[in-house]
Amino acid sequence: MSLASPFSIAIVSITMLAILGLPIGHAMIAGSILYLLLAGLDMGTAAEQILNGMYTNYIILAVPLFILAAELMNIGSMTDRLLRFCDAFVGRFRGGLAQVNILQSVIFAGMSGSAIADAAGTGKMMQNMMTKDGKYAPSFAAALTAATAVIGPIIPPSIPMVLFALVSDASIGYLFLGGVVPGLLMALSQMTIVGVAARRRNFPVEPPTPLRALPGITWRAFPTLMMPVVLLGGIYSGATTPTEAAALAAAYALVISVVLYRSVSFGEFYAAMLASARTSASIGMLIAGALVFNYVVTIENIPNDLRALLTAWELSPAGFLILVNILLLLLGCALEGTTILLIIVPVLIPTAQALGIDMVHFGVMVVVNIMIGLITPPYGLLLFIMTRIAEVPLRDLVRDVLPFLWAMFASLALITVFPDLVLWLPRLLGYEG
Amino acid sequence: MKQKIPRIGGWLYRRAENVLAAMLAAMFAAFLLQIAFRYLLNLPIGWTSEVSAILWIWMVLWGAALVLREEEEIRFDLVYAVAGARVRRVMFLVAAGALLALYAVSFPAVFDYVTFMKVESTAYLKIRLDWLFSIYLVFVVAVIARYLFLSWRALRGAAPGAGDPTQGRSGV
Numbered sequence: 001m002s003l004a005s006p007f008s009i010a011i012v013s014i015t016m017l018a019i020l021g022l023p024i025g026h027a028m029i030a031g032s033i034l035y036l037l038l039a040g041l042d043m044g045t046a047a048e049q050i051l052n053g054m055y056t057n058y059i060i061l062a063v064p065l066f067i068l069a070a071e072l073m074n075i076g077s078m079t080d081r082l083l084r085f086c087d088a089f090v091g092r093f094r095g096g097l098a099q100v101n102i103l104q105s106v107i108f109a110g111m112s113g114s115a116i117a118d119a120a121g122t123g124k125m126m127q128n129m130m131t132k133d134g135k136y137a138p139s140f141a142a143a144l145t146a147a148t149a150v151i152g153p154i155i156p157p158s159i160p161m162v163l164f165a166l167v168s169d170a171s172i173g174y175l176f177l178g179g180v181v182p183g184l185l186m187a188l189s190q191m192t193i194v195g196v197a198a199r200r201r202n203f204p205v206e207p208p209t210p211l212r213a214l215p216g217i218t219w220r221a222f223p224t225l226m227m228p229v230v231l232l233g234g235i236y237s238g239a240t241t242p243t244e245a246a247a248l249a250a251a252y253a254l255v256i257s258v259v260l261y262r263s264v265s266f267g268e269f270y271a272a273m274l275a276s277a278r279t280s281a282s283i284g285m286l287i288a289g290a291l292v293f294n295y296v297v298t299i300e301n302i303p304n305d306l307r308a309l310l311t312a313w314e315l316s317p318a319g320f321l322i323l324v325n326i327l328l329l330l331l332g333c334a335l336e337g338t339t340i341l342l343i344i345v346p347v348l349i350p351t352a353q354a355l356g357i358d359m360v361h362f363g364v365m366v367v368v369n370i371m372i373g374l375i376t377p378p379y380g381l382l383l384f385i386m387t388r389i390a391e392v393p394l395r396d397l398v399r400d401v402l403p404f405l406w407a408m409f410a411s412l413a414l415i416t417v418f419p420d421l422v423l424w425l426p427r428l429l430g431y432e433g
Numbered sequence: 434m435k436q437k438i439p440r441i442g443g444w445l446y447r448r449a450e451n452v453l454a455a456m457l458a459a460m461f462a463a464f465l466l467q468i469a470f471r472y473l474l475n476l477p478i479g480w481t482s483e484v485s486a487i488l489w490i491w492m493v494l495w496g497a498a499l500v501l502r503e504e505e506e507i508r509f510d511l512v513y514a515v516a517g518a519r520v521r522r523v524m525f526l527v528a529a530g531a532l533l534a535l536y537a538v539s540f541p542a543v544f545d546y547v548t549f550m551k552v553e554s555t556a557y558l559k560i561r562l563d564w565l566f567s568i569y570l571v572f573v574v575a576v577i578a579r580y581l582f583l584s585w586r587a588l589r590g591a592a593p594g595a596g597d598p599t600q601g602r603s604g605v
Contacts, residue, residue, distance in 0.1 A: 013531070020528035021513035021521070021596065023506035025497070026576070030535045043539035044546030051566050054490045061485050064457060064492070065464065067604055114604050159604045240468060247464035274450055277457040278505060280489075281496025282602035286507055288493065336507050336598075337605035370605060379511055384599045 006038035007300045014293070024339050028289030032296050046292045053291035058243065059172060060287060062162045064280035065246035066113040069253055071272040073111060074121035076257025076264055078224045082107060083125065085221035088214055091206030095198025097130050098144055099191060100206075105148035106187045109155035110228030111249065113162070115374055119149040119382055123389045131390075135204045142390035143400035146382040147190060150371045150408065155183035156232060157246065160341055160367045166287075167294070167346045170359035172242040173235055174426040174433070178364040181425055182415045189407040197403075223256040236429065283338055290342035303350040310351050317355045321362075321416050324348060325369060332373020336381065340370055358433045360426055361419040368415065372408050375401055449499040453492060460488040480557040487555070487565060494568045498575035503583075503593070504600040518592035525593045529584045536577055543573060 014031030018024055029046060036043045054060065073079065082104055090099040104122060112118055123145050130141035153160045156176030165172045197203065209217065218225075231249045234240040240248055257264045297303065310320065331340050345366055352362045374382040377398050387394050415421045423433065467481035497506075516524060547570055550562035587593060 017528050017531060018509040019512050020524045021508060021510070021593075022528040022532060023508050025507070026532055030532050033535045033539045037535075037538065042546075043542035046539060047543040047546050047566070047569050051490065051569055054493065055486050055565075058482065058486065061460070061464075061489055063604060064460065064489065068457065068461060116603055116605060153605060239472065244464060244468050247461060248468060250461060251465055270454060273458055274454040277453045277492055277496060278501060279602040279604055280457065281453070281493050281501055282505055282507055283604045284489070284493025285497045285501075334511055335509060336601070336603055338507065338603055339509075341605075374605065379598070381598060381601075381603060381605075388599050 010035035025285030025289035028293040032292040049292040062243040068276040069250035070112040070117035072253040081221040088209040092208035095203035096206040113157040113159040115152040118152040139396035142386040147404035164363040177426040178422040307351040328369035337370040456492040494572040498572040510596040
């Protein structure tokens with residue numbers, strides 16, 4: 001491939017336009033148009049790829065619906081009740097509120113597919129609870145919220161996994177299942193870190209909830225706790241497609257917030273609808289850019305060239321996975337996650353397939369990488385959001401996030417080396433991979 | 434007259450927001466209808482998924498063209514955020530120039546593609562695809578207009594904002 005080929009020029013242009021500050025979706029569309037122009041192809045193809053791609057890829061519709069479900073959960077009092085429920089059970093231990101933060105993230109992860117939505121939804125509440133009366137250092141509380149939010153899209157449902165399914169044709173249902181054990185593993189490692197720090201730094205204990213209050217608190221949180229059951233039950237019983245399950249989850253959140261908890265006004269409902277549509281449009285632009293750019297990449301045969309190159313190196317599957325981890329973690333320090341998933345990952349997939357790597361294993365590993373990227377400086381979206389919510393300097397937040405980051409690296413290493421950690425549950429439920 | 438233009442603009446912007454929110458609400462409703470028909474009435478219907486797919490295209494392109502603010506779009510902000518106001522202005526003008534040139538050059542071909550699609554219709558509702566895809570033309574024209582306006586402002590000395598990643602709308 002010569003440096004003056006249309007493809008090289010297009011890549012350089014896309015990179016330059018993105019660095020100059022153009023939205024990434026526009027940068028990719030513009031760069032792809034430039035490619036079509038230089039290669040003497042019909043420039044209408046750009047529109048064709050975007051419009052047909054968006055019209056025929058039915059699974060992308062899960063993205064706006066999962067975003068809507070998360071927004072609807074955040075406006076109701078579901079989070080409130082969930083926090084009280086978690087506090088009743090784990091608040092009594094040393095470092096209780098920190099454990100509450102982790103436990104509520106795990107339960108929330110079973111309903112929401114976006115780490116950003118999780119942090120934005122419960123972040124403020126958790127931060128206030130943890131820093132009231134100087135119980136915990138604000139930077140520690142914020143670091144913990146950022147780290148626990150990361151679990152959200154690893155435990156199903158998961159917007160990044162829907163995007164991976166879109167670029168890889170792997171089954172969403174099995175990808176979701178594959179995330180369960182790694183997600184719990186990460187939560188467990190966080191609980192251990194908090195447990196050790198609680199003793200060493202003498203974290204406060206919450207006043208224990210009397211046993212006779214437990215049934216009442218559980219009852220009030222029960223409809224919320226049933227949400228993961230409705231959602232995942234729908235998918236795995238085969239009753240609904242994952243996309244329909246997303247709609248069902250949004251409907252369920254709406255019904256219990258409006259009818260049962262009576263906590264949502266029309267204004268709030270409209271605001272949630274509009275916010276979700278805005279986010280969908282923003283991600284949609286990235287998907288549009290990726291559709292036309294991936295078309296260019298495919299006609300240039302790049303994924304297969306890469307496959308040929310890497311097979312010539314006689315790379316072992318494990319070696320390839322380690323390389324992918326390093327690449328994605330480095331990219332995660334500088335790029336937004338959706339961009340990595342939609343542009344970089346499709347180029348790697350054919351090589352992974354040629355090496356016989358299971359797509360569910362690969363997908364879960366990729367998503368864990370993307371999620372870690374949300375808390376790695378300099379560009380970590382969750383870090384930015386939590387410095388905003390907690391009003392702490394980024395430097396302090398990064399320092400307190402480090403122990404959790406090491407734990408996540410360790411979890412990532414484990415699931416990279418032992419595919420069974422990912423594949424055990426899907427196989428138990430019928431996955432033949 | 435001078436105050437009227439921003440006021441009308443603001444009114445139109447809120448209507449564009451209404452339409453965007455309504456499209457998602459309609460997609461949500463279509464899905465619920467589809468589930469209800471299939472499982473409660475045992476009567477699978479196909480047009481709902483067609484409606485959802487159409488609404489998705491319109492929602493994204495309508496939203497990106499008319500509703501999304503500059504700071505809401507996903508970008509690579511590491512370099513942009515540290516650049517000074519003057520450098521940012523130059524960076525913006527170069528990027529906007531490239532975008533305008535490429536979108537404008539490709540517009541005739543895009544127009545041809547969209548109008549050619551009149552030969553096909555959707556499977557259930559028989560909507561002609563040129564109508565369905567016409568939103569793409571709206572999108573391109575709106576993006577060109579927006580970048581012309583922003584470039585004009587940048588040329589007159591107003592540096593574009595430094596960008597705030599927490600305002601970006603990412604779904605991960």
